[in-house]
Amino acid sequence: MSASQELILDGTKIAWHKERIESWKRGERIAPVTIDMALTRACNYSCGFCYAMFQENSRKVITQKVIFNFLEDCAEIGVKAISFVSDGESTISPVFIDAIKKGYELGISMAVGSNAFVLTKNKLEQILPYLTYLRVNFSAGEKKRYAEIMGCKESSFDRVCQNIIDMVEIKKRDNLGVTIGMQMVLMPVDGDQIIPYAKLGKKLRPDYAIIKHCSDSEDGGLGINYKEYDKLHSLLKTAENYSDEKYKVAIKWSKIKDKGKRKYQRCFGAPFMIQISGSGLVAPCGMLFNEKYKKFHIGNIVDTRFKDIWNSDQYWEVMNYLASPAFNAQKMCGSLCLQHKVNESLDSHIKRQIDLTKSINNSKKPQHINFI
């Protein structure tokens, strides 16, 4: 990975997948560029802001056979990247390490978002060579507040800090291409942790420390008041100043400034980027995982091969529904989903406001290009 390549943390890389956009425009069945998934719905933390509490669905176990079949299908149909984030802590699945290695062997870019509690040195030695990025969810900068916000013991703070130090050390020692990041999901009431978090990152030395808004369900289940983020503006600006040559504090300004609102109504992004629950459920989007949204549930990789799910009429029926006037993401979805930036770009393309296939002419390819 070239050092001169830009690391896009607050935007989308969809425009670099011109061939996929052209196929989409021709009405072909395109494989997702990126799949975000979890290997389990379970988690060893209980973060107060966790969207997973709204995503409960009938749970099934993703075994090694299931995940290997899934990864082979992904490689066959042309999925380019898989991130283990979604609605569970994938590191506590017994198939976690095998899945990363297998995906990498099949030529798929692999990434992980985790609380990193169980990612001790020996596990890091096993996974880091195969990852494009490893992002540690770390929503505070002080031990006591970390335990409060993330629903764990104070001692977990020290363990995870040590694990981050180990990650950075292994990366440096073996000159690995993996990007190591920290991520703070910021609730407006936790503004006191912005600066301690930026400082802690500077001490632990990941490649970046990101601060992002918190998503909420369509009926405001977490009670996020997006206007409250305005009061944190100057603290966030100060946090950015902790960046140096090799450590970047990045604020997802675009999503914070959007105040949970969408400019678009159709969801054109789902065929390019789908989500899979830790239960194996395939749905266009994590916000639709709950049983409540059964009409959008396409299949389960525990029961059916993914290539068959992807090639089924039901899959494309749901995708076409999301792209139709019958669906309105402004009213029917929670705030600022994973596909938000992709949706914005594709919607502007459909509205003739930008030509995505020409928008990146002569631009350098960014890092992590397959994670759109």
Add this chain to the structure above:
Amino acid sequence: MDDFLILDYEKINKEYTEQLVSKLRDFGHDYLKFWIPEENNVLSLLNLFFSIVQSGKKKIKVKINQDKLNKQEIHKLETYINKFSLYKIQKKNDRLIIQVQNINKNVLEEILNNYFIESKLEKTKIIKKDNYVVKTNNEISLKELRKFYIKKNHKFRFRIDSSKFNNKSLDYKSEIDKYKFGVKLKNNIIEEAYFSSENNAEESYFLDSLCNVIINLPIQEAYEHGSVKLEYLLRDRNLKNIIQGIISPFVISNLFINCNKLIDNIWEQYVANNNLEIKINFFDKKISKNWSNLNKDTQIKIIQEEINKFTNLNNLPKLFSIEKFEYSKLLTLSFCDESYINKPQLFLNLEKYLNSKVDSRIDVFYKELIDFNKLRLKNSPQKLV
């Protein structure tokens, strides 16, 4: 006093797997918090000792079925545990009892950290495949495509001849090639829309349909979603047999080029004339007055009747039960027969049916599955327990 922590390996392994599906938060016993079962049983046991040691315990007995470890694996395990503890391995019936005490935490950690050094040197062989295989290639000519959008015997409602169009008092007009298009607004809502064209019945048909779609819409909504709505309105549902992926972008960019240019031009004029700072368009189709004026009981009765018709039409038994109906549009159903397999497809089809028969804003939901983990809910900002 025997203060060994005694664990049954098969039992904790089974519990671990079960908890992956039965719990969402607060996962695992405290002394097992770092342990994740591995396919490699030697590594899995070493990780188990590591996890237990973190909680301060240093005397452990693990009972494990003999068939879990072959001779080489037992030898490998002994070599390792000899380095970090006083150990004993006994055979009892078909089980092994692995007893370790006086564990040196640092040595154990070092063993684990170096466990993969050797295998890491053997670089994983990458079996990269050629990514992206186009599975379907829709081959449809524009002529063929038009057949899915044009209905016969269409009666034009918004076409006027060229001279009449020129004299017509409209707020915004645009012209491309042989086509003229214009709208009259009242409070930014399109009150009237007309077009003029001399020939090409197909293009005229689209323009006539566009006028029909955009009347009563805000001008911004007409510009942003006019062609999406036009496409959805006119589409023959059999088109999905030809275009197997996403339909609307293909059709909009091929069939409605002139419609788009004409409406874009109107919008540009409107923005310029009003020196408009463009805001987010939140227009959403409203529930029809006829429907919202009915009382809730009547609405539920009508919905139930339509659900019955839907099940009869599809030769289905009584499947749905109405759980909740709110705001004249949010319908929550449960299944009378939980064993019915393709619930998602049925739900989507039922919603489309109710949209066409009752009101286009009805949303169909299944019963919400609530997160039952008290710890998780307690830590939520709203302190739900």
